[in-house]
Amino acid sequence: MENHVLAKTYEPKEVEEKWYYYWEGNDLFKASTKSDKPPFSIVIPPPNITGSLHMGHALNNTLQDILCRYKRMNGYNVLWQPGTDHAGIATQNVVEKDLALKGTDRHQIGRERFVELVWEWRGKFGGMIINQLKRLGSSCDWSRERFTMDEGLSRAVREVFVRLYDENLIYQGDYIINWCPRCHTALADLEVEHEDMDSFLYYIRYPLEDRQGYLTVATTRPETLLGDTAVAVNPEDERYKDLSGSYVLLPVLNKPIPVIFDRYVDKEFGTGALKITPAHDPNDFEVGNAHQLERIRVINEDGSMNELAGPYQGMDRFECRERILDDLKSSGLLEKIEPYRHAVGHCYRCKTMIEPLLSKQWFVRVGPLADKAVTAVKDGKTRILPSNWEGVYYEWMNNIRDWCISRQIWWGHRIPAWYCQGCGEVIVAKEEPRVCPSCKSKNLRQETDVLDTWFSSALWPFSTLGWPDSTDELKTFYPTSVLVTGFDILFFWVARMMMMGIHFVEDVPFRDVYIHALVKDEQGQKMSKSKGNIIDPLEVLDRFGTDAFRFTLSVLAIQGRDMRLSEERIAGYRNFINKIWNAARFSLMNLRDCRPPSLDNGNLTLADRWIMTRIGQVAEQITQHIDGYKFNDAASTCYQFVWHEFCDWYVEMAKLELYSRDRKRREVAQSVMQILLSGVVRLLHPFVPFITEEIWQRLPHTDGSIMVAQFPQPTEFLSDDESIKEMDLLRGVIAGIRNIRGEMNIPPRRDVRIVIDVKGSRERQILEDNLHYITTLAKVESIDIVSGIEKPDSSATYVFGDIQVHVLLKGLLNYEDERKRIYKEIKKIEREMDVSRKKLANKDFLSQAPPPIVEDVKEKVALMGVKLEKLNQNLTTLEELK
RNA sequence: AGGCGCGUAGCUCAGGGGGAGAGCGCUACCUUGACACGGUAGAGGUCACGGGUUCAAAUCCCGUCGUGCCUACCA
Numbered sequence: 001m002e003n004h005v006l007a008k009t010y011e012p013k014e015v016e017e018k019w020y021y022y023w024e025g026n027d028l029f030k031a032s033t034k035s036d037k038p039p040f041s042i043v044i045p046p047p048n049i050t051g052s053l054h055m056g057h058a059l060n061n062t063l064q065d066i067l068c069r070y071k072r073m074n075g076y077n078v079l080w081q082p083g084t085d086h087a088g089i090a091t092q093n094v095v096e097k098d099l100a101l102k103g104t105d106r107h108q109i110g111r112e113r114f115v116e117l118v119w120e121w122r123g124k125f126g127g128m129i130i131n132q133l134k135r136l137g138s139s140c141d142w143s144r145e146r147f148t149m150d151e152g153l154s155r156a157v158r159e160v161f162v163r164l165y166d167e168n169l170i171y172q173g174d175y176i177i178n179w180c181p182r183c184h185t186a187l188a189d190l191e192v193e194h195e196d197m198d199s200f201l202y203y204i205r206y207p208l209e210d211r212q213g214y215l216t217v218a219t220t221r222p223e224t225l226l227g228d229t230a231v232a233v234n235p236e237d238e239r240y241k242d243l244s245g246s247y248v249l250l251p252v253l254n255k256p257i258p259v260i261f262d263r264y265v266d267k268e269f270g271t272g273a274l275k276i277t278p279a280h281d282p283n284d285f286e287v288g289n290a291h292q293l294e295r296i297r298v299i300n301e302d303g304s305m306n307e308l309a310g311p312y313q314g315m316d317r318f319e320c321r322e323r324i325l326d327d328l329k330s331s332g333l334l335e336k337i338e339p340y341r342h343a344v345g346h347c348y349r350c351k352t353m354i355e356p357l358l359s360k361q362w363f364v365r366v367g368p369l370a371d372k373a374v375t376a377v378k379d380g381k382t383r384i385l386p387s388n389w390e391g392v393y394y395e396w397m398n399n400i401r402d403w404c405i406s407r408q409i410w411w412g413h414r415i416p417a418w419y420c421q422g423c424g425e426v427i428v429a430k431e432e433p434r435v436c437p438s439c440k441s442k443n444l445r446q447e448t449d450v451l452d453t454w455f456s457s458a459l460w461p462f463s464t465l466g467w468p469d470s471t472d473e474l475k476t477f478y479p480t481s482v483l484v485t486g487f488d489i490l491f492f493w494v495a496r497m498m499m500m501g502i503h504f505v506e507d508v509p510f511r512d513v514y515i516h517a518l519v520k521d522e523q524g525q526k527m528s529k530s531k532g533n534i535i536d537p538l539e540v541l542d543r544f545g546t547d548a549f550r551f552t553l554s555v556l557a558i559q560g561r562d563m564r565l566s567e568e569r570i571a572g573y574r575n576f577i578n579k580i581w582n583a584a585r586f587s588l589m590n591l592r593d594c595r596p597p598s599l600d601n602g603n604l605t606l607a608d609r610w611i612m613t614r615i616g617q618v619a620e621q622i623t624q625h626i627d628g629y630k631f632n633d634a635a636s637t638c639y640q641f642v643w644h645e646f647c648d649w650y651v652e653m654a655k656l657e658l659y660s661r662d663r664k665r666r667e668v669a670q671s672v673m674q675i676l677l678s679g680v681v682r683l684l685h686p687f688v689p690f691i692t693e694e695i696w697q698r699l700p701h702t703d704g705s706i707m708v709a710q711f712p713q714p715t716e717f718l719s720d721d722e723s724i725k726e727m728d729l730l731r732g733v734i735a736g737i738r739n740i741r742g743e744m745n746i747p748p749r750r751d752v753r754i755v756i757d758v759k760g761s762r763e764r765q766i767l768e769d770n771l772h773y774i775t776t777l778a779k780v781e782s783i784d785i786v787s788g789i790e791k792p793d794s795s796a797t798y799v800f801g802d803i804q805v806h807v808l809l810k811g812l813l814n815y816e817d818e819r820k821r822i823y824k825e826i827k828k829i830e831r832e833m834d835v836s837r838k839k840l841a842n843k844d845f846l847s848q849a850p851p852p853i854v855e856d857v858k859e860k861v862a863l864m865g866v867k868l869e870k871l872n873q874n875l876t877t878l879e880e881l882k
Numbered sequence: 883a884g885g886c887g888c889g890u891a892g893c894u895c896a897g898g899g900g901g902a903g904a905g906c907g908c909u910a911c912c913u914u915g916a917c918a919c920g921g922u923a924g925a926g927g928u929c930a931c932g933g934g935u936u937c938a939a940a941u942c943c944c945g946u947c948g949u950g951c952c953u954a955c956c957a
Contacts, residue, residue, distance in 0.1 A: 006916090008916085008917070009917080009919070010919090194953090194954080201957080217957080218957065219957060220957065221957085264955095264956090265956090265957090266956055266957080268956095269956055269957065270956095270957065273957095274956090274957055275957080281955080281957080282955055283955045283956080283957080284955095284957085286955085342956090342957090343954085356955095388886070388887080389886095391885080391886075392885080392886070392952075392953085395885070395886095395953075396953075399953085399954090487951095487952085488952095491953095518951090526951095555905080556894090556895085558895080558896070560887075561887080561888080561895085561896095562887095562950085562951085563894095563895095564894060564895085566893095566894075566906095568893095568894095568906065568907090569894075569905080569906075571906095571919075572905065572906060572919090573905090574919065575917095575919040575920090576919090577919085578917065578919045578920090579916090579917065579919080579920085581916085581917080581919095582916040582917035582919095582920085583916065583917080584916085585916050585917075586916030586917080587916080588916095589916075590916095632895095632896075633896085636896080636904070636905090639904090639905085640904080647916085647917090648921090651916075655915095655916095659915090735923095738922060738923065739922095739923065739924090740923095741911095741922080741923075742910080742911075742922060742923030742924070743923070743924080745910080745911070746911095747911085747912090748911075748912055748914080748922080749912095749914095779914085779922095832901070835901080836901080839900085839937080839938075842937060842938085843937085844936095844937035844938090845900095845937045845938070846937085847937075848936090848937045848938090849900075849937060849938070850900090853900055853938090856900080856901090857900080857901090860901070
């Protein structure tokens with residue numbers, strides 16, 4: 001125990017680093033595979049190595065840490081599994097930028113060297129976010145940190161790939177994929193962001209081959225006409241019935257292409273005639289397949305036009321569009337242009353406009369996997385919370401499309417497939433094959449594509465635990481207890497982990513999925529670099545301290561609603577942290593000479609019994625709230641209790657005991673104070689770990705870290721309902737006197753005299769026993785307790801139930817103010833009574849409402865009646881005096 | 883186009899069939915021996931609008947308006 005007085009203001013910087021080292025150094029974050037305790041496990045949503053801590057991470061990890069610390073204190077063997085993901089495209093982009101600065105590029109240095117450089121980059125910068133997570137106080141088991149590209153996880157990736165391929169759940173094929181010409185790779189459908197853009201609908205005339213006239217098509221992408229292989233119309237469309245079997249001439253290239261009939265075409269849109277470009281549009285691709293059309297790809301992977309684009313070869317796709325339009329205009333084939341707004345796909349990494357391209361790629365056949373993942377949630381094996389996200393999950397799973405998993409980049413898990421240069425055989429294997437099993441050729445070349453990063457992330461809950469080996473970790477901690485994440489990766493990640501976990505480990509990856517909100521700015525806007533409205537969590541940590549920040553995030557973590565974060569809000573909770581600090585400071589100052597605590601009911605004051613009962617109730621509420629992922633309710637309950645019950649009332653009342661010359665009284669108060677403070681910091685610890693450890697360590701008669709102390713159980717304290725009622729009475733009387741002082745503007749230095757008129761003997765007893773609290777807290781000179789007297793002269797009166805508190809104000813009473821005060825009170829009560837009286841006058845209410853409700857209303861009317869009567873008497877007396 | 887959510891005190895939001903709540907802000911007073919990152923008191927709301935169910939609706943249902951987000955291959 002340290003004896004010197006605590007600083008007046010809490011200084012987070014000094015405290016945070018010290019305790020984090022202490023926790024980590026003492027292995028307090030470590031999980032065990034040999035423990036009798038029940039397991040509790042969470043896998044971290046792996047931040048990507050290019051990232052820096054943002055608000056989303058801060059919230060996500062704060063919530064996970066709250067759960068982990070709470071569970072540890074409740075006696076669980078907790079594994080919080082940390083790690084990072086390799087973020088294929090993003091990381092490759094970062095390193096490529098570096099190369100560009102040095103005047104080179106990856107093609108010049110070659111694949112092998114490039115991958116080496118990425119590993120070097122990762123070694124230097126990839127751990128940054130991990131240190132930032134530590135600053136947040138995250139209690140991950142860092143000894144188990146994993147990386148999606150490390151050896152074990154790579155082995156899991158190969159195992160999964162090969163098994164899915166063998167089960168015919170991975171296939172390779174030519175399909176239209178989303179191509180990012182800047183990142184130079186295919187993207188999965190999910191990685192495409194659709195954005196509404198102002199554009200034009202161009203009406204282009206395709207001359208009929210065998211007669212005069214045109215067939216006019218409407219398109220948003222005139223440049224793709226170079227790859228057209230047909231024009232389609234609806235077979236039901238009367239306008240075009242006579243075109244059966246005919247051809248039109250493709251403008252510019254003057255090539256005949258057939259008119260085909262397909263129900264897919266919407267008669268109402270445009271002209272009802274649709275140009276078909278099977279190599280550059282997913283729908284056209286389908287139509288093309290149905291009609292065995294040729295697929296002509298006219299755009300290169302860098303977005304330029306290729307040799308099949310004839311005169312436009314070498315132009316960029318956007319330039320080509322302009323040139324074609326010019327040419328169409330001059331040849332009279334451009335009928336008209338209409339403004340048109342429609343959704344255009346963009347790369348989620350670099351925002352470049354996506355080019356749908358025909359390309360050979362690897363796909364996962366997700367249908368069968370998705371079915372099982374849906375069933376698991378339907379059967380309640382995994383709960384998705386809040387439950388409205390379940391619907392979103394089903395909706396997506398039921399409409400799922402095959403997943404394009406190959407990426408044309410170098411950084412990632414290279415696809416374990418080899419092509420035999422001799423016979424063309426495709427070999428998929430965990431280890432590199434020496435010879436072709438079919439033709440025995442040794443000339444094999446490995447697939448150059450790598451896998452989508454999410455492919456490895458999908459294995460995270462079991463690959464990090466050692467799968468495919470049957471490890472103790474897997475046996476102890478799988479399925480994990482809960483996954484905490486944002487809805488933005490529900491499809492990207494959660495759904496895929498569900499599919500893979502069920503398929504490969506034969507059980508769901510998590511029991512609960514808790515979906516938390518997005519963090520937005522004060523205006524409710526998404527934070528983004530381009531908007532410049534980012535609040536940097538690291539700056540917040542510096543300015544306000546980790547605990548203040550974590551507490552703010554907890555209070556704002558309301559289920560199902562995005563949070564608006566502002567600095568004022570954080571400053572407000574910084575004040576709360578300081579309040580905790582000062583409450584502890586006061587307590588510890590008075591505990592220097594204390595003995596080990598014990599609760600001797602016989603000697604407890606009303607305040608003691610009350611606060612000991614309240615903290616038990618609060619412990620129970622907080623437990624319920626955390627168990628239900630109601631972080632905001634849990635944090636608010638802490639706030640209200642600590643500030644408005646512990647500090648506002650208990651500390652003030654305990655001062656009388658602690659400053660008492662009666663040693664026994666002081667000792668009792670010290671006992672209660674120790675138990676109370678110990679309970680408070682333990683309740684708060686999951687939310688604000690640093691300050692609570694600091695206080696815990698200074699608290700007499702505690703040992704070890706608060707991290708491993710028992711979370712408060714209601715049974716540690718008292719359950720004394722009478723004390724609650726008695727305190728309500730006491731607080732009501734004190735509040736009444738304060739109210740009059742405030743309203744009447746009685747200077748604080750002016751001690752006033754009070755007469756309390758109380759009939760009930762029990763109530764009288766309570767007040768008499770606690771007179772010293774009233775005099776001190778209401779700053780009163782003296783109190784007389786009487787029964788059934790006339791209202792004293794020059795008094796202001798507060799009516800509390802059937803108790804009247806007369807404040808004697810000789811020479812200070814402003815009659816007009818007092819009259820107004822009472823009148824206002826009367827009006828308020830009358831309004832309330834009206835409502836209740838009407839209810840009682842209603843036969844239906846009396847007969848149909850539940851009896852306890854009716855009783856309540858009757859009781860309320862009776863109480864209000866008494867109060868009203870007294871108020872009216874007081875008013876009359878006052879007017880007579882006037 | 884569908885789906886989900888939101889509209890409650892000046893601001894940010896809890897609550898969710900029977901007495902309108904919190905934080906911040908605001909007003910007045912207070913250098914009280916834990917804390918001015920503090921204390922005491924106070925002002926402030928036909929709970930978006932219109933219907934319906936009910937003895938009773940801010941709360942449940944339907945509709946309207948406003949607003950946000952997600953999903954989607956109509957060129």
